[in-house]
Structures are given as C-alpha cells and as structure tokens.
Amino acid sequence: MLENEANPNFSKSTGLPRKRFYRARAHSNPLSDSHFPVPLSPSDFDLFLHYPHFFESSGQLSISSRKIEFADIGCGFGGLLISLSTLFPETLMIGMELRDKVTEYVKERILALRVSNPGQYQNVSVVRTNSMKYIPNYFGKEQLSKMFFLFPDPHFKEKNHRRRVISPYLLDEYAYVLRVGGIIYTITDVEELGEWMKTCLEGHPMFEAITEEELEKDPVVKLLSSATEEGQKVARNGGQTFQAVYRRIAPSL
Amino acid sequence: MTDPTPSSVRAFKGPISEPKNPKKLPCLSQMSDGILMEEGEGNRETEVAPALLAVHPFDKFVAVSVGAELRIFDLQGGYSVLVKDDSAGLHKDSIRAIRFSAHGKLLVSAGDDKLVKIWTTDSWCCTTTVYSEKRVSAVAITNDSHFVCFADKFGVVWVVDLTDYSENQALVNKKAVPILAHYCSIITTLEFSPDGRFLISADRDSKIRVTVFPKKPLVGAHEIQRFCLGHTEFVSCLAFVSIPDCHEALLVSGSGDSTVRLWDVTDGTLLDTCEVGTEVLAVDLI
Numbered sequence: 091m092l093e094n095e096a097n098p099n100f101s102k103s104t105g106l107p108r109k110r111f112y113r114a115r116a117h118s119n120p121l122s123d124s125h126f127p128v129p130l131s132p133s134d135f136d137l138f139l140h141y142p143h144f145f146e147s148s149g150q151l152s153i154s155s156r157k158i159e160f161a162d163i164g165c166g167f168g169g170l171l172i173s174l175s176t177l178f179p180e181t182l183m184i185g186m187e188l189r190d191k192v193t194e195y196v197k198e199r200i201l202a203l204r205v206s207n208p209g210q211y212q213n214v215s216v217v218r219t220n221s222m223k224y225i226p227n228y229f230g231k232e233q234l235s236k237m238f239f240l241f242p243d244p245h246f247k248e249k250n251h252r253r254r255v256i257s258p259y260l261l262d263e264y265a266y267v268l269r270v271g272g273i274i275y276t277i278t279d280v281e282e283l284g285e286w287m288k289t290c291l292e293g294h295p296m297f298e299a300i301t302e303e304e305l306e307k308d309p310v311v312k313l314l315s316s317a318t319e320e321g322q323k324v325a326r327n328g329g330q331t332f333q334a335v336y337r338r339i340a341p342s343l
Numbered sequence: 344m345t346d347p348t349p350s351s352v353r354a355f356k357g358p359i360s361e362p363k364n365p366k367k368l369p370c371l372s373q374m375s376d377g378i379l380m381e382e383g384e385g386n387r388e389t390e391v392a393p394a395l396l397a398v399h400p401f402d403k404f405v406a407v408s409v410g411a412e413l414r415i416f417d418l419q420g421g422y423s424v425l426v427k428d429d430s431a432g433l434h435k436d437s438i439r440a441i442r443f444s445a446h447g448k449l450l451v452s453a454g455d456d457k458l459v460k461i462w463t464t465d466s467w468c469c470t471t472t473v474y475s476e477k478r479v480s481a482v483a484i485t486n487d488s489h490f491v492c493f494a495d496k497f498g499v500v501w502v503v504d505l506t507d508y509s510e511n512q513a514l515v516n517k518k519a520v521p522i523l524a525h526y527c528s529i530i531t532t533l534e535f536s537p538d539g540r541f542l543i544s545a546d547r548d549s550k551i552r553v554t555v556f557p558k559k560p561l562v563g564a565h566e567i568q569r570f571c572l573g574h575t576e577f578v579s580c581l582a583f584v585s586i587p588d589c590h591e592a593l594l595v596s597g598s599g600d601s602t603v604r605l606w607d608v609t610d611g612t613l614l615d616t617c618e619v620g621t622e623v624l625a626v627d628l629i
Binding site: 228231262295296 | 524528550562563565575611
C-alpha cells in the first residue's frame with residue numbers, strides 16, 4: 091500500500107481515500123444496460139478475490155461452505171458495511187453499488203482499512219452491479235440472513251415508481267435470496283417512500299413485521315440511521331427517518 | 344396417461360427486441376432428433392411479425408398467424424375455417440403468440456394490439472377478449488385450462504381466471520391480474536410444467552425463472568422456486584420433455600448464445616448443454 095501514501099487521492103494522515111476525489115452524481119439510471127461483469131450464477135462469483143483471508147484460493151471455493159450472508163443494496167460510501175464488519179467479524183458481507191466512482195471509493199476504503207487494521211475488515215467487500223436486475227446471479231436460494239436498503243432513491247414521479255428498489259415484484263426476488271428468519275432492513279428520510287416500502291412489505295406474503303421489542307434488542311437497527319453518511323446528513327439537518335424492518339417467513343400453503 | 348407433448352411450435356425471426364445489437368440471422372434450416380430450427384428472413388426493412396404455427400393436441404386443426412391474421416385449417420375436414428368475433432373484432436396488429444389448450448377446446452392468441460383473445464375450437468368464435476396495458480409477448484395455459492397467463496413488454500406476467508368459463512356463455516369481460524415480473528426485461532416465452540406446479544418465464548436478459556404456481560394465482564405468484572442461470576444471451580424458447588423412468592419432466596431451453604440446455608427445474612441445476620453453432624430460435628419435441 092506504499093502507493094497510497096504518494097497517491098494524491100488518499101489522505102496522508104489516515105491512509106484512507108478522500109471522498110472529494112470520488113465525486114459522483116447522487117443518481118444513476120438503473121434501467122440502462124451498463125457494461126460491468128456479472129457472474130453467470132452464484133457459484134461463478136469469485137469469493138477468493140473479495141475475501142482472500144477466508145479462502146485459500148479460487149480452487150478452494152467448492153470445498154468451503156462459507157457464503158456471503160449480509161448484502162447492503164446501494165451501499166453508497168460504505169458506512170454501514172464498515173460498522174457491520176467489526177460487529178460481525180466472522181460473517182461475510184458485501185455492498186452492491188451502481189455508481190462506478192463510488193464503488194471505487196468503497197473498494198479503496200476497505201483495502202486501506204485492511205492494511206491499517208491487520209486481521210480486521212477482511213469479511214467485507216464491494217461490487218459494482220445493478221442489484222435490481224442481477225441479484226439472483228450473486229446469491230443462491232435462501233442464502234442471505236440480512237439485506238439492507240438504506241436511503242434508496244425515492245423516484246418521486248409516479249411514472250418512475252417502477253424504478254424503486256423496493257416493489258412488490260422485486261420483493262419476490264429478495265424473498266428468494268433471503269433465508270426464512272432472515273431480516274430486511276429499510277430506512278428513508280422521505281415519508282412517502284417510507285409508506286410505500288412499508289405497504290409493499292406488509293402486502294407481501296413472505297414478509298412479516300418485526301415487533302418493537304425485537305427491534306430494541308437488535309444492535310443493527312441503531313446503525314441504520316447513524317452509520318451511513320446519508321443518515322448522518324439527515325441527523326445533522328434534524329430530519330425524520332422512517333424505517334421498515336421485516337422478517338422473511340415461509341409462504342403459507 | 345397421455346404424453347404431454349407441447350402443442351405449439353414457435354418460429355421467431357430473431358431476438359424479440361434487440362435494437363442495439365442487431366444479430367446476423369441464421370439462413371440454415373436443420374431438423375435433427377426432434378429439435379427444429381427455423382429459417383430466418385434476410386430482409387430487415389419490412390419488420391413483419393414472424394408467422395407462428397400451433398397444432399391442435401389431437402391433430403384436429405392447424406393454426407397459423409400471419410401478421411394480424413389468424414388462419415385455421417381443419418385437418419380432419421381438409422378445409423380452412425374463418426374465425427369470427429362480432430363484438431370485439433379480430434386482431435388489429437401483429438399476433439405474437441398462439442397456443443392451444445391441453446384439452447384442445449380453446450386457442451389463445453395475443454400480440455401487438457394489446458389484446459388477448461380466447462377462441463373456442465368448436466365454432467371458432469372469440470368468446471373472451473382480455474385487454475392488456477402493453478403489447479403481449481408470450482402466452483401460456485394451465486393444463487386444466489383454468490388459467491391463461493400472458494406476459495407484456497414491460498416484463499409483467501398477468502393471469503386471467505377461466506374457471507367459470509363456459510362455451511355457451513355470452514361474451515364475458517375478463518380482467519387480467521398481474522402476478523409476477525422480470526425487472527425491466529422483455530419476457531420471450533412462458534411455459535407451465537406438465538405437473539402444473541410451476542410457471543417458467545424466460546427473458547431477453549438470459550434469465551429463466553421458475554415460479555411456484557399457486558392454487559389461487561389471483562393474489563400473485565410470489566414464491567420463486569429457482570432461477571436457471573447459465574445462458575449468456577436472450578432465451579428464446581422453452582419446452583418440457585418427459586424421460587422414461589424419470590417421473591419429473593425436464594426443461595429444455597434455447598438461446599441466442601447458440602446453445603440448447605437441459606435443466607431440472609426443482610433445483611435449477613443445469614444438466615447438459617448442447618452447442619448448436621447458430622442462434623436457437625425454437626425448440627419442440629416430436
């Protein structure tokens with residue numbers, strides 16, 4: 091990582107990438123056919139590349155039963171993942187982000203943290219992809235135990251509602267990759283979107299609401315509004331947040 | 344038990360919609376061991392919808408759609424039959440999918456005029472016309488003929504309930520209900536598994552989705568059984584094949600990636616891949 095010290099995009103003091111050199115627009119068109127590599131199927135996803143500490147080589151993947159369990163959809167600058175990484179050091183987790191520059195930033199951030207904190211942050215990684223189209227390419231049936239949708243793009247106009255990352259149709263796919271008992275976490279500062287996401291989840295037969303009691307006990311819930319850059323911005327501006335946390339259940343016959 | 348041979352053969356000119364990557368169309372036509380590959384047309388200027396062919400399950404009729412016209416030939420009588428629809432009218436734009444029901448009493452046709460028309464094969468009258476919001480790209484009928492599913496160009500699959508259908512009934516206005524969707528992808532083909540458990544939908548983004556078809560589909564088909572992933576180009580066609588000594592039918596798919604693949608739909612495993620050497624446009628069993 092010697093190159094980071096000389097790299098002007100990185101801070102000399104912390105060795106971490108500086109956000110201002112990874113500027114990107116807040117929005118990215120999820121409908122466009124971007125050209126980034128997508129694994130043909132979950133077994134083709136190179137876990138060794140992302141988590142070298144946990145796998146000896148690409149050849150070991152079929153022997154190891156370790157799989158990614160947490161997915162942060164639209165991970166932005168990686169705030170949540172970084173916090174989760176130390177909270178769950180033995181769990182593999184991944185961030186999915188559509189914007190190229192932002193994905194680069196998260197990648198550099200993770201690599202720098204791995205260097206400055208030996209042994210830590212080996213369980214977290216990021217991939218540039220369109221999760222609305224390709225989630226089944228990355229995760230197998232009932233693989234994940236947690237999925238995060240923090241401050242997704244609201245797509246205010248009615249005609250753009252179909253671009254929203256939480257929708258009745260896409261929830262079928264999220265239910266497919268989440269195991270029974272797995273949890274989906276959503277939060278937004280846009281009230282209408284919060285209502286929308288809650289209605290979609292409430293109306294889906296494979297999700298049920300989690301009680302207030304259980305939410306209190308879950309250490310992850312507090313991170314939803316505090317761990318990400320977006321969440322911190324909302325808190326700074328004194329805004330309100332709306333969360334919907336649901337559990338994946340087996341469909342009733 | 345009769346072998347559930349798929350009763351329709353579909354001929355595509357090429358990818359349903361690929362304006363960005365125009366593919367070279369195959370000019371060969373081959374027949375080998377039950378796989379039929381269709382000829383493409385070289386002329387792309389006049390974008391005519393490909394002619395479609397469907398054969399009645401008991402070989403009573405052959406149905407051919409040419410553009411907006413639906414032509415029926417009575418094989419037993421040896422003459423052509425005119426279809427009638429005095430109230431809603433005939434198709435006004437290219438027909439994109441035609442299919443006979445398993446019991447042969449119905450034919451379903453749908454296409455670019457956003458109409459799904461259900462014809463009775465006794466009198467060849469259109470008993471029901473269902474209005475779709477978008478152009479229709481594929482249709483499928485359950486084996487018991489209780490439900491008709493169709494896919495629109497936005498990737499949404501709709502279901503029409505025909506359980507109270509009766510040939511003698513006056514024209515009934517049926518409404519379709521959306522049950523699932525492939526995100527922003529055109530669904531090229533729909534197929535029910537022979538045991539009726541699953542609805543298979545394939546799209547132009549090389550995905551094949553196996554969904555559990557519920558007893559009450561009007562509330563949606565939310566439970567995905569598996570994805571069959573492996574094709575690298577648009578999936579153009581699906582067919583089920585029954586193997587002796589194997590109680591479950593296997594899925595065969597053809598794709599623009601020049602392969603025909605064999606799948607077990609219950610766990611999504613790819614059983615075999617056959618390199619065909621040219622874009623596969625249609626599969627059927629003889």
